[in-house]
Amino acid sequence: SGFLDRKESVHDAFGAGHAGTALSAALGMATARDLRGSDESIVAIAGDGAFTCGITMEALNNIAHSTKQMTVVLNDNEWSIARNVGAIANYLNKLITHPDYNKLNAKALSLLKKFPGGGHIRNFLSKAKRETKDFFVSSNLFEAYGLRYIGPIDGHDLDTLIPYLEFCKQ
Structure with a gap:
């Protein structure tokens, strides 16, 4: 379907019609994990198009203050249903470390x-x-939200990607 669908993949923890909900859902899962006192890793993966969604900005605003650990992967694939517009889209297009x-x-x-x-x-x-x-480098949008930014990383280069994901788990 192109969207989160628990019937299509065991890796989809919830169903949604837009990837813009990924960070908010992951924040809820991380908060529940923290309240239980468990230590599983919570990872939200969202494309650059999702970062133009208001609910994503709301989640970014709360992640650093609401949970002890959560990983956000920005998949800057420059692809979405429609052309990304606005200040956030422009910022993400220029973001580098x-x-x-x-x-x-x-x-x-x-x-x-x-x-x-x-x-x-x-x-x-x-x-x-x-x-x-x-x-x-100067501070970027993610660090302004109190989040540690690591990147950019080539997601197709597993020898590079996996150590970074392991680092993020710590």
Whole structure:
């Protein structure tokens, strides 16, 4: 059908007529997970067209303050039922994160995993990481909502994509 349909895929956790509901539904699932005290990963995948939807903006506004962990994947496939218009669509078309920062971040994470207590070191260095990132790029829309942005990443390159998704689970 092209939309979320539980009858078509076991991976569709709910049914909807527009992908713009993905972030709000995932936020609800993450909030329920937090209230239960469980630790499953919640991932919302939405195309760039969904980010022009008001309910998506509402979810972005609440994710950082309402849940302890949730991953949002923006599939910038430049495809939707109709042409995307407006400021958000224009912003998403221009959104980039400096590749040098992403390389530095991946190397640092890999190095810290090799040391006992690497998690504590990572927390200690988080402020320096933020400042390093700010040196390369200014804040973007997602960070203005209090979310950590990582990207862009080629979703067809699994050797690159999977480590980033593992990083997001932490």
